[in-house]
Amino acid sequence: MNEVQRFFIEETRLGIPTDFTNEGIRGVESYKATNFPTQLGLGHTWNRRLIHQVGLITGREARMLGYTNVYAPILDVGRDQRWGRYEEVYGESPYLVAELGIEMVRGMQHNHQIAATGKHFIAYSNNKGAREGMARVDPQMSPREVEMTHVYPFKRVIREAGLLGVMSSYNDYDGFPIQSSYYWLTTRLRGEMGFRGYVVSDSDAVEYLYTKHGTAKDMKEAVRQSVEAGLNVRCTFRSPDSYVLPLRELVKEGGLSEEVINDRVRDILRVKFLVGLFDHPYQIDLKGADEEVEKAANEEIALQASRESIVLLKNDKNILPLDASGIQKIAVCGPNADEHSYALTHYGPLAVEVTSVLKGIQEKMKGKAEVLYTKGCDLVDANWPESELIDYPLTDEEQKEIEKAVDQTKQADVAVVVLGGGQRTCGENKSRSSLDLPGRQLDLLKAVAATGKPVVLVLINGRPLSINWADKFVPAIVEAWYPGSKGGKAVADVLFGEYNPGGKLTVTFPKTVGQIPFNFPCKPSSQIDGGKNPGMEGNMSRANGALYPFGYGLSYTTFEYSDLKISPAIITPNQQTFVTCKVTNTGKRAGDEVVQLYVRDVLSSVTTYEKNLAGFERVHLQPGETKEVTFPIDRKALELLNADMHWVVEPGNFTLMVGASSTDIRLNGTLTVVEPGRIPTTEADKDSSPVSASTNAETANNVIDNNLTTSWEGNKGDYITFALQNGAKVDGVSIAFSRENGLDTNFEIQLSSGGGQFLTVYSGIVKEYNKLLDFHFKGTTASDLRIVLGDDRIGITEVKLPQLKK
Structure with missing residues (x-):
């Protein structure tokens, strides 16, 4: 790799380092690397923190092995169990795929050690009859299902984890190949979702425009359509000449403007700068690499x-x-x-x-x-x-x-x-x-x-x-x-x-x-037929129900659920509420329980899911032990696509259900959403808080209450985010930390200018606690400031930030 890199830096006209890429949905595809379960297995852990660690290890090992780009995670949603690539998805819930995808990307891209590339964008995993063909054509889904099921994970991972790479998929949708779709690769991906990384084609997807789809007359036309649509990098196992030469001809002839080429190159260079390729292009710690992968x-x-x-x-x-x-x-x-x-x-x-x-x-x-x-x-x-x-x-x-x-x-x-x-x-x-x-x-x-x-x-x-x-x-x-x-x-x-x-x-x-199709979530009564009586004289004509439903799983111990609370129980569409319950291990063995929260919109303008996953937490309990589990609920969990295909929260009642599976509901309650100004208490009518957190979100506002005795706490990798005033230029922040053992800890301050991507502007060590400390960095305009913890069990008691959004 170093010899190849040396050629690009020393022997090419501009000396731009190359980006070495590999696969990595269950560990880096190398001869030696940590070998994890397939992504479907990882999904069944329901463990965000564990998935973050898997991503962290994958990214770190990849970088130590010389790779700066890894094609992972898979953000496709499982819809047809016959599909060959079902083993590569996290599951069939868009919410779960998004939650685990976010943690995987955050781990992989920690400190910008590599760029993660999510795949396959978009509408890839539900072709008719689960038949892949060679171009994965003809997916069976409505525009509403595309948005609610397939777009949802990509949109959240891009915005909340700053995904730096996206792989465009082979398939068409509604007759238009994704590979040549300006609507999907530019209007939606960059314009709506705020994506600022690079788009790479699936292998030979450019060629397929004319060899499979028949929407381009030759390779040259396929290249033009792809680049104009938003393609930055072409992936193939063929000679690069088949792409480079037509591209040169198109630029020379005016078939592709210099402005388009500059835009596509700019995206690639941005990612290379972010992962430090220009500063550290070579892998020089070979001994460290051997130690890391073992x-x-x-x-x-x-x-x-x-x-x-x-x-x-x-x-x-x-x-x-x-x-x-x-x-x-x-x-x-x-x-x-x-x-x-x-x-x-x-x-x-x-x-x-x-x-x-x-x-x-x-x-x-x-x-x-x-x-x-x-x-x-x-x-x-x-x-x-x-x-x-x-x-x-x-x-x-x-x-x-x-x-x-x-x-x-x-x-x-x-x-x-x-x-x-x-x-x-x-x-x-x-x-x-x-x-x-x-x-x-x-x-x-x-x-x-x-x-x-x-x-x-x-x-x-x-x-x-x-x-x-x-x-x-x-x-x-x-x-x-x-x-x-x-x-x-x-x-x-x-x-x-x-x-x-x-x-x-x-x-x-x-x-x-x-x-089939038989999966979660589903529309009301969509997975059963009317007949109830089997046998020769009955009216039942087919098997109903799942063999094992979504969320199901047994244990060697037993668990009891109690004390459901929804606070506040009445909110406006832009407010947040918290659902809490207690879970007790009533058996004789220690064990894990995955506590699941589901939401149902009781009355809506369009048909919504019978129940939708809106939260989960895997908790470990000793025999007789009780733990309280808290789920934050915001508009993402309550939104629907209305008749105009706009995401809205409609006022009304929502049934909140907590249980051990999608069919084993133990507790339920009602959340009411009202129009702003209709809440009977003035306190609840306040605008949503400018402070959010990756964990313990219910205590995030403790850091802006002018009280050093209250705090927000988290572990290594957890963070708290502050929304800033429009056009705010920030060059410093005052933070008071707390830590029970008083040992030194490290942390980072990151800034974002939008689109979910945060850059580290300050890395420091905390030696003093329970007092406000000033931290300064190079000033810049930003929309959000984030503080990332570097150790476990760290608290933040107060933050002073004049630019905080009012």
Whole structure:
């Protein structure tokens, strides 16, 4: 890399350093790097702080390895479970995708160590029949669904995390390819969302304008359309001449103006300056890079992510966790039991040591019990995928392997069957026509279960599966997704009770492909038919309901919800309210609960979702422990797209629901929104506060109350933001910090001129507490000032900022 960089700096006319790019949705795609679960697994952690750490590690390792640009995160929203790239989404809730995407980008772009590139913009993940084709054409969605589902995450991540890169998608929408759409790549992306980074095409998306879409007559026309639309960088595995030469001709002939070229180049240079390429173009700390990608602390975070991503789907009679002291022999079988490839797929680390589920169980049972293993069957059979349509008879070889698994199960005290998917069944260009277990996997499971021995099903896969038979006849089911290189240990920890699973579903498990589209959120009564009586004389003609609904997940302990409060209960559209409740661990084991907040607009001018996710928090509770959980609610959670396609908050009542899943609501209350001036108390009619915070938002105003005894507190990476007066020029701020242990701490002051991107203008160390300290920096015009904490458990008691918005 350094030699290539040296060429660009020393041998080219302008000496502009080049930007080395890589993939990174589950860790940097390098031979050595920290290997995390696939992004779908990360979504199931519901843990913002953990996702931030994953992003921080990914960005830091990328920079140490010489990369300044990483193609992550995926901001597509899962809509059709058959889709091949379902394994790459965080889930099917736009709110959850946005929340986790924000934290991933903030971590990756910490201190502008790299530029994160969100993909795929826009309307990419819902093509008819989940068929990708080669151009991902013909998405099935209305303009309203595009805005509410697919635009929403990008808009929030750009504005709230300062995303520096966006990848334009292959697909068209309403007949117009996104790759050549000025409306999407400029009017919406830059004009409306305030994006100030660069746009890169998906690989060969420029060529597809004429080879697939047929909207350009040749490559030269495709280049012109793309650059005019807003493209900054073309991605391909072909020779650059195919793009550079037509581009030169277009400029020379006047087909592209110099003004357009300057704008596109300016965006690229801005990002290069922000990530420090002009100051530090070379990677000179090779020893540090080796140490970074093998750091034990990073591996611990990867293991934590693997554990937290696991969802317990079924646990009849508390068969789990397994009691190792009562087991002499354990039978392990299934095509994914000793598989490693799920942790070595595209867009992540490629040459790391993987702990399979079999190895994890063997290490756990070493010296305690004998582990019997046979594969049982392959991931798919020789006739797959046609065998999803035609029931071919088992071959003698297939029957023999299943019988071997049965014989071992008969010898054992318990059987663990590890099934699911892999690179053959899921991934880019691997959409399916079925959601059943592929190949002979169900045959294997039925045969093992027929022995009468206790059976635990472990799923390693990249999409929800219709496991109806298993749900009815197998006592315990564990969903592990693609759990990364530490996945086998994480699964074994769950099976034997060293870790209590707390993951919750961010996707819906349909009972059959005949229900698709079937996902969350949905319109009222849209996922059931009218018939209620099954059987020959009944009126029910199809299966209703999800096999497992959005937000669902079991635990080895139990939780009780209580004391719901909404304060204030009456607000105006631009005000904020806070929803609090208490959660108690009523069981005998420590565990995590993902507390979920849902909102329903009771009466609206257009049909809105039956319930929409508006908040979540993963909390850890010891047996008997109670914690209070607080959710801030502002207009983002209450808005709808009205008949004129404008985002508005309509006055009226909103039902707020807190629960353990989208169908397991434990508490509910009513929030009333009224027109400004209609609130009965004058205090509540005040304008919204100029102070906001990334955490503990309800105490943010404590820093401007002229009282050094009240404070806002946060941990490392948390921040508090101050809206400034229009045209304000700021060159300093006074801050009073607090810290219980009195140790020195570091912090940053950042400024933004709009669009969600903040630049650090001051980095300092705090040595004195509970007194106002003055901090000065080079003055500039700004719209917002942000203070970012550099350590855990730091408080800010007071801030003096004359330019604060009144």
